[in-house]
Amino acid sequence: MFTALRFSLFGLLTFTLAQAAVAADCAPVQKRGAEVFANECGVCHSVSKGMAGMMGPNLAGVVGRKSGSLEGFNYSQAMRSKNIDWQAENIEQLITQPQAYMPGTYMPYMGLASADDRQAVVCYLKEQH
Numbered sequence: 001m002f003t004a005l006r007f008s009l010f011g012l013l014t015f016t017l018a019q020a021a022v023a024a025d026c027a028p029v030q031k032r033g034a035e036v037f038a039n040e041c042g043v044c045h046s047v048s049k050g051m052a053g054m055m056g057p058n059l060a061g062v063v064g065r066k067s068g069s070l071e072g073f074n075y076s077q078a079m080r081s082k083n084i085d086w087q088a089e090n091i092e093q094l095i096t097q098p099q100a101y102m103p104g105t106y107m108p109y110m111g112l113a114s115a116d117d118r119q120a121v122v123c124y125l126k127e128q129h
């Protein structure tokens with residue numbers, strides 16, 4: 001009986017690991033990512049290359065870009081001195097609670113509570129070159 005229990009726990013663990021591997025893959029959440037962007041970010045950010053004049057910096061190509069480096073955008077001192085490369089992980093941290101991640105940022109956004117939505121929107125950003 002204990003052996004059977006051990007086997008089923010093992011099965012459960014491998015199942016969970018398989019789920020985690022799927023979660024890291026962006027394909028299934030592309031559509032959700034676009035929706036989250038439109039609802040949560042699109043009012044301040046554009047992903048159309050070269051489009052300026054919005055409250056937030058253009059996010060086309062933001063993954064891999066240095067923080068606070070878009071030519072012509074008036075960033076906060078906090079953003080200009082952060083000096084990081086934007087990657088999935090730190091963008092997710094930023095949008096969890098911008099003021100906590102970067103005290104003094106100009107990004108007037110309360111944060112995105114759902115980890116799934118954060119992951120989806122970052123997946124979407126990875127596709128915007």
Ligand code: HEC
Pocket residue numbers: 037040041042043044045055056057062066067068069070074075076077078079080086091094095104105106107108109112121
């Ligand atoms: C109410 C307007 C507003 C909303 C909504 C908003 N942002 Fe921002 N965002 C800004 C502003 C303003 C900045 C510049 C902040 C600074 O200089 O400190 C910024 C900066 C950023 C940066 C850094 C870009 C760079 O060039 O370094 C990223 C990444 C970002 N926002 C992602 C997002 C995402 C993803 C969402 C949606 C989940 C979002 N923002 C929602 C206004 C907004």
